[in-house]
Amino acid sequence: xxxxxxxxxxxxxxxxxxxxxxxxxxxxxxxxxxxxxxxxxxxxxxxxxxxxxxxxxxxxxxxxxxxxxxxxxxxxxxxxxxxxxxxxxxxxxxxxxxxxxxxxxxxxxxxxxxxxxxxxxxxxxxxxxxxxxxxxxxxxxxxxxxxxxxxxxxxxxxxxxxxxxxxxxxxxxxxxxxxxxxxxxxxxxxxxxxxxxxxxxxxxxxxxxxxxxxxxxxxxxxxxxxxxxxxxxxxxxxxxxxxxxxxxxxxxxxxxxxxxxxxxxxxxxxxxxxxxxxxxxxxxxxxxxxxxxxxxxxxxxxxxxxxxxxxxxxxxxxxxxxxxxxxxxxxxxxxxxxxxxxxxxxxxxxxxxxxxxxxxxxxxxxxxxxxxxxxxxxxxxxxxxxxxxxxxxxxxxxxxxxxxxxxxxxxxxxxxxxxxxxxxxxxxxxxx
Amino acid sequence: xxxxxxxxxxxxxxxxxxxxxxxxxxxxxxxxxxxxxxxxxxxxxxxxxxxxxxxxxxxxxxxxxxxxxxxxxxxxxxxxxxxxxxxxxxxxxxxxxxxxxxxxxxxxxxxxxxxxxxxxxxxxxxxxxxxxxxxxxxxxxxxxxxxxxxxxxxxxxxxxxxxxxxxxxxxxxxxxxxxxxxxxxxxxxxxxxxxxxxxxxxxxxxxxxxxxxxxxxxxxxxxxxxxxxxxxxxxxxxxxxxxxxxxxxxxxxxxxxxxxxxxxxxxxxxxxxxxxxxxxxxxxxxxxxxxxxxxxxxxxxxxxxxxxxxxxxxxxxxxxxxxxxxxxxxxxxxxxxxxxxxxxxxxxxxxxxxx
Ligand SMILES: Nc1ncnc2c1ncn2[C@@H]1O[C@H](COP(=O)(O)OP(=O)(O)OP(=O)(O)O)[C@@H](O)[C@H]1O
Ligand code: SF4
Ligand SMILES: [Mg+2]
Numbered sequence: 155x156x157x158x159x160x161x162x163x164x165x166x167x168x169x170x171x172x173x174x175x176x177x178x179x180x181x182x183x184x185x186x187x188x189x190x191x192x193x194x195x196x197x198x199x200x201x202x203x204x205x206x207x208x209x210x211x212x213x214x215x216x217x218x219x220x221x222x223x224x225x226x227x228x229x230x231x232x233x234x235x236x237x238x239x240x241x242x243x244x245x246x247x248x249x250x251x252x253x254x255x256x257x258x259x260x261x262x263x264x265x266x267x268x269x270x271x272x273x274x275x276x277x278x279x280x281x282x283x284x285x286x287x288x289x290x291x292x293x294x295x296x297x298x299x300x301x302x303x304x305x306x307x308x309x310x311x312x313x314x315x316x317x318x319x320x321x322x323x324x325x326x327x328x329x330x331x332x333x334x335x336x337x338x339x340x341x342x343x344x345x346x347x348x349x350x351x352x353x354x355x356x357x358x359x360x361x362x363x364x365x366x367x368x369x370x371x372x373x374x375x376x377x378x379x380x381x382x383x384x385x386x387x388x389x390x391x392x393x394x395x396x397x398x399x400x401x402x403x404x405x406x407x408x409x410x411x412x413x414x415x416x417x418x419x420x421x422x423x424x425x426x427x428x429x430x431x432x433x434x435x436x437x438x439x440x441x442x443x444x445x446x447x448x449x450x451x452x453x454x455x456x457x458x459x460x461x462x463x464x465x466x467x468x469x470x471x472x473x474x475x476x477x478x479x480x481x482x483x484x485x486x487x488x489x490x491x492x493x494x495x496x497x498x499x500x501x502x503x504x505x506x507x508x509x510x511x512x513x514x515x516x517x518x519x520x521x522x523x524x525x526x527x528x529x530x531x532x533x534x535x536x537x538x539x540x541x542x543x544x545x546x547x548x549x550x551x552x553x554x555x556x557x558x559x560x561x562x563x564x565x566x567x568x569x570x571x572x573x574x575x576x577x578x579x580x581x582x583x584x585x586x
Numbered sequence: 587x588x589x590x591x592x593x594x595x596x597x598x599x600x601x602x603x604x605x606x607x608x609x610x611x612x613x614x615x616x617x618x619x620x621x622x623x624x625x626x627x628x629x630x631x632x633x634x635x636x637x638x639x640x641x642x643x644x645x646x647x648x649x650x651x652x653x654x655x656x657x658x659x660x661x662x663x664x665x666x667x668x669x670x671x672x673x674x675x676x677x678x679x680x681x682x683x684x685x686x687x688x689x690x691x692x693x694x695x696x697x698x699x700x701x702x703x704x705x706x707x708x709x710x711x712x713x714x715x716x717x718x719x720x721x722x723x724x725x726x727x728x729x730x731x732x733x734x735x736x737x738x739x740x741x742x743x744x745x746x747x748x749x750x751x752x753x754x755x756x757x758x759x760x761x762x763x764x765x766x767x768x769x770x771x772x773x774x775x776x777x778x779x780x781x782x783x784x785x786x787x788x789x790x791x792x793x794x795x796x797x798x799x800x801x802x803x804x805x806x807x808x809x810x811x812x813x814x815x816x817x818x819x820x821x822x823x824x825x826x827x828x829x830x831x832x833x834x835x836x837x838x839x840x841x842x843x844x845x846x847x848x849x850x851x852x853x854x855x856x857x858x859x860x861x862x863x864x865x866x867x868x869x870x871x872x873x874x875x876x877x878x879x880x881x882x883x884x885x886x887x888x889x890x891x892x893x894x895x896x897x898x899x900x901x902x903x904x905x906x907x908x909x910x911x912x913x914x915x916x917x918x919x920x921x922x923x924x925x926x927x928x929x930x931x932x933x934x935x936x937x938x939x940x941x
Contacts (some may be wrong), residue, residue: 402650477709484644484703485696485723485774488688495722499713 167579177575180568187565190221190370191377197222220349223443226371226534229362230353231285232257234546237357237365237553244318244328251309251335257283258290258302258338285362288350291340298338305334357553359542368534369557375535376517376565379447383454383516388509390455391462392501398463399470400493409467413460421457425519428453429528443532450529454516462508469501503580510573514566521562536562593663593781593814594620594643594699599684600655601635601642610887612638614838620782625808625815627829627846629822629861631884635838636818640784643816644701645683645691658684662698662781672697672728672778697727700775704787706768710759716743716770717755720777727778742773747803765796769803776807784816789824801828822865826850834858837885837895840914844921854917854928857896862933894925902927 162168171177197212201222204210212219219225232253236246261279273295280290280298291298308331318324342350353364398409416424432438432449439445473479474497482492517536523529524537539558546554601613613635620626628636641647643660660683664676675693683694695701703709711719720739724730730738736755743751746769759767768788775783785804789797805828808815817829825832825846832849834842834857842855853859863878882899885891891898893908900907907926917923918930 477703477705478711480646481701481703481709481771481774482711483646483695484701486692486694486726488692496711500711502713 171575171579174575174578176571180571180575183564183568184572187373187568188377191374194221194223194371194374195378216346216349220352221367221370223371223533225364226368227363228367229284230350230364230367231288231358231362233358233360233362234549234551235354235358235362236551237355237557244324247328247332248309248313248318251331252313254335254338255302255306255309258298259306262299262302285339285350288339288341291338301338305331305338308334356557359539359554360546365539365554365557368539368554369536369561372534372536372539372558373561373565375447375530375533376520376562379450379454379520380513380516382451383458384509384512386451386455387458387512387516388462388505391459391464391508392466392498392505394459395463395465395467396470396493396498396501399467400474400489400497406467409463413463416457417460421519422522424457425453425523426526426528428456429523438531440532446531446533450520450523454519458512458515461511462505465504465508466501469504470497473497473500503576506580507573507577510569510576514569514573517562517566590621591663591665592619593622593665594816595659595661595663596620596639596643597659597661598655599639599642599658599660601638601647601658602653602655604651604653605888607888612838612887613642616835616838616840618833618840618843620814620816622781622814623808623812624831625817625829626831626833627817627819627825628833628835629819629825630835631861632820633884634835636835637786638838639835640701640786640816640818643683643784644695644699645686646701654684656685660684662694664698667781693727696723696775696780697778698780699782699784700778700780701784701786702768702771702775702788705791706764706771707791709771710767710774712759715756715758716762719770720755720774723774723777738777739773742777743770745776745807746770746773748773764792765799768792768796768800772800772804772807776811776813779811780813782814782816784818786818787820788817790820797824804828822862834861837890838887839895839924840922841896841924842917842922848919848921850933852919852929852932854919854921854923854930855896855925856900856902856927856929859929859933860899860901896925 197218200210201212201219201224204212212222232250235250258280261276261283276295280295283290293301308327312318312324312327312331315321315324318328341347353367356365356369359365359368394409394412398406429449432452436442437445437448470493479492479496482496483489487495520529520535521537521540524535525541527541529535529537536558539554543551543555543558546552596619597617599613599616600611602609602611616635616639618626628639630636638647642654642658647654662681662683664678664681666678676690676698681690681694683691686694710716714722717736717739720742721735724735724738728735728738739755740751743754748754748766748769754762759770762770772788788804789800792800801824804815807813817825819825829846832843832846833840834849834855836857842849842853842858849858850862853862857880860878860880864880880899885895885898891908893906893911894900894903895911897903897907904927912924912926914922914924917925917928
């Protein structure tokens with residue numbers, strides 16, 4: 155095993171691959187994505203285990219908890235805030251202030267309805283205001299309310315100003331207002347503060363959820379779909395193609411008929427129909443979020459095996475005429491054994507390349523299907539993010555679509571570079 | 587096993603292919619015996635059915651478009667014999683292979699009748715080490731332990747004269763030269779101690795010096811292991827030096843057979859004689875004269891002539907030759923020959939060879 159690994163590392167293909175800087179960088183990027191995906195997956199697992207057994211509470215370790223399904227759905231700030239702390243136009247800065255003041259106002263208005271424990275109710279409502287780690291300052295309600303009213307008056311005067319852009323006095327006033335608003339809250343420090351900055355770094359969506367957390371969390375979804383679909387579809391295609399080529403006769407007729415028929419339908423239509431078949435079944439149940447990806451897996455696996463099947467069938471047709479296959483038969487092995495143990499391993503390089511192509515295809519198709527409302531149903535994904543951002547784009551808010559696209563672009567690009575490099579490295583016709 | 591007793595008896599073997607132009611009979615009514623420890627050479631022009639004969643015995647012809655006639659009998663004589671931990675799953679006695687079922691063939695192939703191919707470059711699987719490939723065959727046919735199999739693999743490589751077998755065992759086929767790969771193929775074929783080794787032009791793809799080494803190796807192994815060898819070749823020089831008996835084939839038929847000395851000294855069939863005359867030789871007999879060749883080409887299997895298949899090219903042809911095909915009958919010196927007018931006189935020349 156170890157000598158095998160050493161041999162692989164020293165092989166011509168591996169040396170050629172390592173000399174390709176882009177390919178190594180792409181591999182590093184993919185490794186990073188994989189690590190993040192694995193991280194999210196294990197945090198979710200730990201959390202579920204902790205919740206059911208009571209052995210630990212992941213939520214008390216903010217760094218560990220930063221990326222999880224729960225966090226991807228958590229409200230961390232006002233709605234549709236831009237990222238990088240940029241508030242380019244004064245109007246938008248004013249809107250952000252107003253959003254925070256309104257949230258407080260809703261809580262204070264509870265008082266108007268009167269009743270015994272109104273103080274307590276207001277307290278509870280204030281405590282619920284939660285922008286990630288930012289909480290309402292811990293002060294007596296009355297004091298806070300007075301302060302709030304002062305800030306609100308300050309806001310009103312600025313809001314009345316007809317043109318914020320041109321008034322030279324407006325900008326300092328706006329800065330004062332922002333400082334005064336911030337004083338109503340306690341900014342977290344240390345790890346929590348850092349996490350809050352991280353969450354707001356790419357802004358928030360229409361429900362005030364962190365775009366950054368959503369985009370990073372979606373890595374897990376993408377890799378899950380990519381891996382499952384690429385592995386299953388490649389193996390399925392390889393087995394069918396190899397069996398058809400090796401056994402010939404009606405097996406081959408059937409395989410060729412099956413993939414010709416399926417490939418005469420446009421991929422997307424086929425995918426849509428297959429996914430649609432699952433609507434209303436157990437896999438469509440909000441109470442079983444862990445099953446929600448199964449329709450996607452099934453549809454893509456049933457669609458994507460065609461590519462590898464074609465290629466591997468062609469290769470096995472060639473290999474089975476080679477003498478080592480005959481020689482293996484002459485040793486006495488059965489045909490099935492010769493196929494699996496001698497012919498298939500010689501198509502491994504093709505399987506690798508097909509795997510990486512399908513991985514990308516699966517991720518891209520997840521986005522398309524989610525955009526059409528047929529894809530990911532629970533949690534989030536790049537496709538869902540892009541779908542959500544359609545209305546935002548009309549309003550000129552590009553953070554969500556930008557983040558989802560950029561994260562996906564990097565992964566797809568890295569995989570393209572990698573599969574190119576793999577093809578080069580394994581192709582015996584390329585010398586060097 | 588005592589020498590002289592047959593290990594393999596082929597009777598009336600006919601192999602047919604279904605082609606788009608109809609059924610062709612590539613091998614027609616071939617019969618011969620192969621005795622323990624004997625080397626039988628099969629010679630003949632390209633396309634005369636040598637490979638089809640050997641593949642029929644191994645039952646390696648494509649099942650889809652080929653079949654053996656119902657009269658065909660390929661009898662393997664399974665005699666009790668001490669083997670190194672072989673899984674003996676075949677009943678003793680005569681085993682008919684021409685129509686045997688798949689499990690029987692799995693036990694016969696490799697373990698009792700082994701085969702090496704012409705092209706050493708592609709006869710080994712490129713993705714596995716040679717040790718792995720030897721081990722795989724031993725695992726399938728013997729009860730040896732892991733360690734025992736390894737010892738045997740090393741021993742086999744040493745037997746075929748590969749230097750440093752302990753290291754070579756970890757190497758991949760592409761790290762070996764053509765000659766070494768053919769040695770490994772021989773080791774692979776012999777590792778389960780088969781009774782019969784079929785070698786289909788095992789040296790044709792190698793250069794001349796390596797050819798000689800491989801042939802010497804096979805001759806040595808034959809003497810040591812007592813394996814019967816069925817040797818297919820174009821090279822009559824090799825036949826003279828290496829074979830005990832010769833089977834001459836033409837257009838899918840046996841036309842003459844006999845001990846190697848008789849074939850070379852007193853060939854009876856005009857084709858055999860023409861074949862021997864076309865061997866280039868050292869010495870001055872041919873200086874200044876063109877090498878003798880056989881005029882014409884082998885008839886197509888799709889429309890074979892009715893009478894003697896060699897009639898078109900035969901210098902001794904007479905009227906009746908084309909009417910009915912001659913049978914394989916004892917000729918002037920008692921050996922079977924398929925000709926109405928066989929040669930009686932011995933051939934003047936010395937047997938050809940690598941001189
Ligand atoms: N798969 C096949 N389908 C149809 N005909 C075949 C097939 N294989 C062999 N034949 C026919 O059988 C005949 C004998 O072929 P074979 O390979 O046995 O010749 P050979 O004596 O081994 O020749 P060579 O010396 O070139 O190897 C050929 O003329 C060929 O037409
Ligand atoms: S039978 Fe006639 S044609 Fe045929 S080989 Fe003999 S002499 Fe020649
Ligand atoms: Mg041949």
